[in-house]
Structure formats: structure tokens, C-alpha cells
Amino acid sequence: MQMNYFIAAFISIFVFTQTKAQVGIGTTTPNSASALHVEIGTSQTNGLLVTGVYNASATVPNLGTSSRLMFYPGKGAIRAGLVSGTGWDNINVGSLSVAMGYNTIARGTSSTALGDGSQANGQSSVAIGATAYATADYSTALGASVTASGILSTALGHQVNTNNQRGAFIIGDSNPLNSFITNSGFPDEFVARFNNGYYFMTSGNIERFGVQIGHYGNSWVSICDKSRKENFEE
Structure with missing residues (x-):
């Protein structure tokens, strides 16, 4: 029965969009700059709710390059921003993952990727920044051109890499001397590079x-x- 209601609502919106440029929910005067205008008013309890059924084997449509906002209930995944290529196609969308920004990829289960070209490929990994890569499970990469490639490792700052070392923690400055990438050398090691001490x-x-x-x-x-x-x- 709920599915029938959903289909009916979808058809109503679809038909309405064929005759009117804007769709209004809760308003008879939708904003002319929006395709869909949801008016909550002064209510402190109402909001926008999108629900579905989670299924780890669910797939998402391969939409390729576009600027979009997507929520896939089947995978419990969210995507928002701009992607060029297949970064937000099914093969690159991890269950319960979030990716926002430009060309971000959250392939790992429960992973998060935000920024420009950042990738969170490990389970429960986090990548935030510009070309920040969290490639191992439970890894964290924050900054620009940083890679957390060891399980449970953390890379912060600029041009640093945990170098597949488990539990390593590495942090770097802006690399003013242009001394290339600084790598971790051992598991569970702390490395810090700061030019001025x-x-x-x-x-x-x-x-x-x-x-x-x-x-x-x-x-x-x-x-x-x-x-x-x-x-x-x-």
C-alpha cells in the first residue's frame, strides 16, 4: 500500500512538472528559481524526510558525469556535488557512505570523502581535503596530497604518506622546501615534519x-x- 502511495505521488509530481516549471509542496507560489520548493513554514517539528529500505546488495544507477544530489536508500549512501566520470556509479559507491564536493569517491563501507578529488576506499575511512586518500580500513587523511595507506593510520597536512604502516601517524607543514613526500618508516610510528621547528x-x-x-x-x-x-x- 505504501508503494502505491509513493507511485501515485511520483506520477502527480511528474504530470505537474509537465505543465508548470516549478513544483511547490506546502506552498502555492513556488520560487521561480527552483524546480522543487518545499515550504516548512514556522513549524519546529516538520521537515523533509526521505525513507527507504537498506539492502547491502542494492545497486545504484550509473549516471556518469553530472552535478547532482543523490540519496540511495538501498545502500544508505549520499552523494552531492559534481563528478566527472564514474566516481559516483555503483562500483564506487560503498554502503552507508558519504561523498561530497568535486570528484570525491567513498568506496569503502561507512566511509566519508569530502573536498576535491579525495577518496575514502577503506572501511570506515575518512578523507577530507584536496587529493586526500584514505586507502586502508579505519584510516584518516586530512589535508592536501596526503595518503593514509596503513590500517588505523592517520595522515595530516601536506605531502605526507603513512606508507602502508599500520597505526602510523604522520603530520606535515606546507613543505616550503619542496622536499617531496615524507613517508612513515615503521608501524605505530609518529612522524612530524615542520621546517621551522x-x-x-x-x-x-x-x-x-x-x-x-x-x-x-x-x-x-x-x-x-x-x-x-x-x-x-x-
Whole structure:
């Protein structure tokens, strides 16, 4: 019975669009700039609801290149933005996945890809930015030209790669020296590349204590200076 109601509603909208440029739901004066205008009014409980039945073996239509907003109830997947090619065709749409932006791909189950050319191919992986790739399960890639290719690994910043190392965490600066990609070398390793060094505080901002290492430095230096010390002799 619900399916019959859905079909009837769809036919009504289809017929209406053949005779009128805009479709209005909840309004008799749909906005002329919209094909579909849904007016909620002042209600604090009403909204737009789209439902369906999830089925892991469901398929989505292969629509190719276009700018579009799509929700596939069968796969529980959402796509929004612009795609050129097959990035949002069935083979590249993971169950329960989200992809938004330009040429983003969320192929992994429960994966998320946002930005420009980002890809989340691993299960429960996240890729956000420009050409950010989360290719392994449970991996996270945030930034530009970053790759999290190890299971449970994280890549942040610019031009860094976890290099298939499980549990690795790598973060990079803007790479001002153009020193190519920085890679992780071992599993469960932390790698950080910052051209102008590191500054670690163990106090608040007013009285600064901690250690730092400068550009091209290879040893730690105390942040606290002479003015902060007590009981010393000249």
C-alpha cells in the first residue's frame, strides 16, 4: 500500500512538472528559481524526510558525469556535488557512505570523502581535503596530497604518506622546501615534519615553560629564559 502511495505521488509530481516549471509542496507560489520548493513554514517539528529500505546488495544507477544530489536508500549512501566520470556509479559507491564536493569517491563501507578529488576506499575511512586518500580500513587523511595507506593510520597536512604502516601517524607543514613526500618508516610510528621547528609548552601562555627546537636543529632548548629563573649567580 505504501508503494502505491509513493507511485501515485511520483506520477502527480511528474504530470505537474509537465505543465508548470516549478513544483511547490506546502506552498502555492513556488520560487521561480527552483524546480522543487518545499515550504516548512514556522513549524519546529516538520521537515523533509526521505525513507527507504537498506539492502547491502542494492545497486545504484550509473549516471556518469553530472552535478547532482543523490540519496540511495538501498545502500544508505549520499552523494552531492559534481563528478566527472564514474566516481559516483555503483562500483564506487560503498554502503552507508558519504561523498561530497568535486570528484570525491567513498568506496569503502561507512566511509566519508569530502573536498576535491579525495577518496575514502577503506572501511570506515575518512578523507577530507584536496587529493586526500584514505586507502586502508579505519584510516584518516586530512589535508592536501596526503595518503593514509596503513590500517588505523592517520595522515595530516601536506605531502605526507603513512606508507602502508599500520597505526602510523604522520603530520606535515606546507613543505616550503619542496622536499617531496615524507613517508612513515615503521608501524605505530609518529612522524612530524615542520621546517621551522617545534615548540612545546608545559605551562600557560603568560609564563611559558617547555622546550623548543628550531630550523635545522637537532637538540632541544629550554623555552624558559633568564628572566624567569630564581636564585642564580652572575
